[in-house]
Amino acid sequence: MYKILEKRVLSSDIKWFNIYAPQVAKKAKAGQFVVLRIHEKGERIPLTIADYDREKGTILIVFQEIGKTTKLLGTLEEGDEILDFVGPLGIPFKLEENVENVVLIGGGVGIPAIYPKAKELYKEGKKRIISIVGARNKDLLIMREEMETSSHELLIATDDGSEGTKGFVTTVLQNLIDEGRDLDVVIAVGPTIMMKMVAKTTRPYNIPTLVSLNPIMVDGTGMCGSCRVTVGGQVKFACVDGPIFDGHEVDFDELMRRNKMYVDKERVSLELWEKEVQR
Amino acid sequence: MKKIPRQHMPEQDPKERIHNFEEVALGFTAELAQLEAERCLNCPRPFCVEGCPVNIKIPNFIQLIKAGKFKEAVMKIKEDNFLPAICGRVCPQESQCEAKCVVGIKGEPVAIGRLERFVADWEYEHGVEVPELPPPNGHRVAIVGSGPAGISCSVDLAKMGYEVTIFEALHEPGGVLTYGIPPFRLPRKVLKNELEFVQKLGVKIVTDAVVGYLYTIDDLFKEGYEAVFIAVGAGTPRFMGIEGENLIGVYSASEFLTRINLMHAHEFPEYDTPIQLGKRVIVVGGGNVAMDAARTALRIGAGEVVVVYRRSRKEMPARLEEIGHAEEEGVKFEFLVNPVRFIGDENGWLRGVELIKMELGEPDESGRRRPVPIEGSNFIMDIDNAIIAIGQASQPIVAQTTPGLELNKRGYVIADEETGQTTREGVFAGGDIVTGAATVISAMGAGRKAAKAIHEYITKKN
Ligand SMILES: Cc1cc2nc3c(=O)[nH]c(=O)nc-3n(C[C@H](O)[C@H](O)[C@H](O)COP(=O)(O)OP(=O)(O)OC[C@H]3O[C@@H](n4cnc5c(N)ncnc54)[C@H](O)[C@@H]3O)c2cc1C
Ligand SMILES: Cc1cc2nc3c(=O)[nH]c(=O)nc-3n(C[C@H](O)[C@H](O)[C@H](O)COP(=O)(O)OP(=O)(O)OC[C@H]3O[C@@H](n4cnc5c(N)ncnc54)[C@H](O)[C@@H]3O)c2cc1C
Numbered sequence: 214m215y216k217i218l219e220k221r222v223l224s225s226d227i228k229w230f231n232i233y234a235p236q237v238a239k240k241a242k243a244g245q246f247v248v249l250r251i252h253e254k255g256e257r258i259p260l261t262i263a264d265y266d267r268e269k270g271t272i273l274i275v276f277q278e279i280g281k282t283t284k285l286l287g288t289l290e291e292g293d294e295i296l297d298f299v300g301p302l303g304i305p306f307k308l309e310e311n312v313e314n315v316v317l318i319g320g321g322v323g324i325p326a327i328y329p330k331a332k333e334l335y336k337e338g339k340k341r342i343i344s345i346v347g348a349r350n351k352d353l354l355i356m357r358e359e360m361e362t363s364s365h366e367l368l369i370a371t372d373d374g375s376e377g378t379k380g381f382v383t384t385v386l387q388n389l390i391d392e393g394r395d396l397d398v399v400i401a402v403g404p405t406i407m408m409k410m411v412a413k414t415t416r417p418y419n420i421p422t423l424v425s426l427n428p429i430m431v432d433g434t435g436m437c438g439s440c441r442v443t444v445g446g447q448v449k450f451a452c453v454d455g456p457i458f459d460g461h462e463v464d465f466d467e468l469m470r471r472n473k474m475y476v477d478k479e480r481v482s483l484e485l486w487e488k489e490v491q492r
Numbered sequence: 493m494k495k496i497p498r499q500h501m502p503e504q505d506p507k508e509r510i511h512n513f514e515e516v517a518l519g520f521t522a523e524l525a526q527l528e529a530e531r532c533l534n535c536p537r538p539f540c541v542e543g544c545p546v547n548i549k550i551p552n553f554i555q556l557i558k559a560g561k562f563k564e565a566v567m568k569i570k571e572d573n574f575l576p577a578i579c580g581r582v583c584p585q586e587s588q589c590e591a592k593c594v595v596g597i598k599g600e601p602v603a604i605g606r607l608e609r610f611v612a613d614w615e616y617e618h619g620v621e622v623p624e625l626p627p628p629n630g631h632r633v634a635i636v637g638s639g640p641a642g643i644s645c646s647v648d649l650a651k652m653g654y655e656v657t658i659f660e661a662l663h664e665p666g667g668v669l670t671y672g673i674p675p676f677r678l679p680r681k682v683l684k685n686e687l688e689f690v691q692k693l694g695v696k697i698v699t700d701a702v703v704g705y706l707y708t709i710d711d712l713f714k715e716g717y718e719a720v721f722i723a724v725g726a727g728t729p730r731f732m733g734i735e736g737e738n739l740i741g742v743y744s745a746s747e748f749l750t751r752i753n754l755m756h757a758h759e760f761p762e763y764d765t766p767i768q769l770g771k772r773v774i775v776v777g778g779g780n781v782a783m784d785a786a787r788t789a790l791r792i793g794a795g796e797v798v799v800v801y802r803r804s805r806k807e808m809p810a811r812l813e814e815i816g817h818a819e820e821e822g823v824k825f826e827f828l829v830n831p832v833r834f835i836g837d838e839n840g841w842l843r844g845v846e847l848i849k850m851e852l853g854e855p856d857e858s859g860r861r862r863p864v865p866i867e868g869s870n871f872i873m874d875i876d877n878a879i880i881a882i883g884q885a886s887q888p889i890v891a892q893t894t895p896g897l898e899l900n901k902r903g904y905v906i907a908d909e910e911t912g913q914t915t916r917e918g919v920f921a922g923g924d925i926v927t928g929a930a931t932v933i934s935a936m937g938a939g940r941k942a943a944k945a946i947h948e949y950i951t952k953k954n
């Protein structure tokens with residue numbers, strides 16, 4: 214069992230948990246994820262390792278409540294325990310040595326996913342870390358302070374213009390490109406559609422672009438093939454071959470279609486749970 | 493003497509059983525078992541023993557059954573096989589022990605597997621004795637993977653006084669026995685009994701532990717384990733590499749069976765994990781895995797299940813009993829056909845499959861005749877799901893994170909057949925990760941050989 218040591222509510226539907234998992238914390242690296250299961254009848258769901266503290270033995274997860282499992286997870290409180298917490302999984306994030314000017318793009322719960330990468334790169338002393346974070350509005354911007362202290366520049370995009378540039382993260386990215394800024398690599402994590410648009414933006418300029426994919430997973434250890442994605446025309450298992458891939462090679466449309474596979478069932482599951490909670 | 497026919501084991505009616513996950517074969521009664529035991533000739537040179545990968549003393553245990561000494565019979569089996577309740581159910585007996593039985597030359601062989609299962613079940617009903625353990629010898633061994641190879645290795649080592657820890661990646665132990673083989677062939681109760689027995693011997697099972705990521709093999713040595721046994725199986729599913737394989741509705745057999753057996757997707761929404769199943773399902777392949785997937789699909793409500801296999805019935809690698817059971821339950825078979833592409837709709841859902849007819853040509857390396865496509869024979873079938881059961885590949889995580897551990901060309905760990913010794917000192921390996929997908933009993937045999945070798949290694953070193 215894995216205890217929730219700290220809980221924060223970042224916005225109405227985004228929660229922040231620090232979980233005691235000392236062995237996972239010892240090994241975790243930026244770019245990796247965990248698979249958790251809340252209770253005996255629960256589903257196994259993957260969540261990105263948003264931060265780790267080797268001394269305290271904790272792993273940070275930040276998640277958006279979208280369906281039954283994440284909503285149920287959101288009801289847990291400090292002191293509660295999670296039944297299974299498997300990780301760290303996936304290949305850690307790694308950049309070429311000579312890369313100095315890095316753009317990190319996070320949308321929604323992609324922000325906590327880029328945070329450990331920003332932190333690591335900042336510590337390594339990269340020349341310039343530019344972070345672009347996006348959200349629908351000001352209130353949904355999360356982990357702003359953390360991002361600020363681990364980037365040289367933090368740029369914000371909101372759909373309604375309530376903070377930073379009005380528009381999408383790609384609007385901000387395009388501005389940087391147009392300004393002729395040095396951009397060695399772009400790393401984008403967020404909704405699939407956002408990653409697709411980022412890859413589309415950088416492609417004409419040949420700026421290397423890394424994305425972290427979020428297909429439906431079961432085991433997370435390469436055993437089932439549920440997480441298969443097409444990258445460069447080849448089938449890859451995101452849990453063991455990824456989750457980070459070359460954004461210019463990914464078939465995003467296929468991923469978006471596959472992620473809708475269980476929508477009907479997910480709705481049933483959620484409605485049933487909501488009824489139960491109301492009772 | 494009147495000739496006794498091979499005793500039939502009572503089974504659940506096919507019409508009933510396709511609506512449940514209860515065990516199909518119900519087992520012998522004591523009377524049936526003793527009657528069957530009479531058929532054994534107690535051969536002075538028992539060929540059956542040669543057919544068993546772990547050389548169980550078959551005539552000896554059968555004579556004990558004949559004499560009604562069931563307890564002694566099961567102890568005799570357990571000298572060589574710890575998991576008789578499992579092997580008696582899932583061993584491909586017709587190509588192993590029973591294939592060599594002399595009674596089988598003229599008639600039907602002695603039902604060795606059923607007898608083995610009978611005494612094993614009898615023992616559980618009457619209470620399994622936990623053997624007295626020697627005092628701890630102060631040495632620790634780590635085992636990676638809790639399938640039959642890992643379990644059997646742990647039992648032997650525990651009995652020698654070792655402190656043994658099994659690390660398992662999933663949330664439940666058992667390997668393929670848990671997530672692959674369905675409960676209607678191997679009831680979960682049987683598995684639970686065996687796993688409880690293992691823990692009673694003092695073996696520690698740590699679940700949620702993916703070795704390679706959470707601990708590397710080198711970490712395990714640093715933590716004080718003196719030897720490591722790698723038994724991670726061959727769990728990676730293979731796909732065909734044809735068009736449309738990523739359409740919604742195409743499953744690997746591993747995913748399909750894992751969603752059901754491990755995650756209980758058939759009990760959705762009580763359990764949270766869903767499965768997406770339509771009316772017409774094809775299963776591609778001809779082995780045990782294909783039979784399990786097909787029979788499972790029927791049980792969870794597929795209207796029609798068709799197994800498509802690229803060779804003919806004769807070449808099917810599945811156990812005869814499983815093929816028979818599948819047919820009785822209404823699984824259909826299409827032989828000598830192979831999918832060439834899957835067809836989807838605009839939203840990416842599987843709608844059909846294009847197949848090509850095959851004919852058998854010259855024998856290949858395996859001795860089976862090679863299937864060759866017949867040009868122009870393509871045809872289309874409307875389907876809602878396809879389950880791909882064409883085999884598994886090696887599990888790569890441990891090898892990728894263990895320097896010095898060498899693999900063969902096919903990606904399996906190179907290990908000595910007799911000892912399981914790998915190219916790394918103190919590291920042993922066995923089961924499917926060495927041989928490629930094989931059988932429960934061969935994995936178990938490999939685990940036992942490795943236990944012996946690990947004991948010799950640690951004794952010599954100290
Ligand atoms: C490597 C990886 C890292 C992720 N990191 C984060 C993160 O840090 N924060 C976060 O909020 N979300 C993250 N996700 C997405 C998260 O796993 C899903 O939101 C979650 O599984 C939804 O479960 P649910 O029961 O609440 O919703 P459901 O109602 O079951 O599903 C809603 C949608 O989530 C997706 N989904 C459903 N089941 C799974 C599953 N087993 N695995 C993956 N996706 C699924 C599907 O697209 C589905 O339509 C990550 C996904 C992956 C693959
Ligand atoms: C559907 C199906 C039906 C079958 N039917 C039969 C049958 O009827 N008769 C028969 O004899 N054989 C059958 N087999 C084959 C048989 O089950 C296998 O040969 C046998 O289980 C192999 O045992 P193993 O111990 O080598 O590996 P497995 O049983 O595969 O166990 C390996 C274990 O290691 C774990 N693991 C993997 N990687 C790691 C890691 N990095 N860290 C920690 N743990 C890890 C896995 O999660 C798994 O639990 C069947 C196989 C399948 C898939």
Ligand code: SF4
Nearest residue numbers: 544579583588589605
């Ligand atoms: S273990 Fe398998 S092969 Fe050996 S005797 Fe028993 S059923 Fe036959």
Ligand code: SF4
Nearest residue numbers: 532533535540593594
């Ligand atoms: S070969 Fe057949 S008859 Fe002979 S000992 Fe073995 S089981 Fe009995």
Ligand code: FES
Nearest residue numbers: 433435437438452
């Ligand atoms: S989640 Fe099962 S193979 Fe990736």
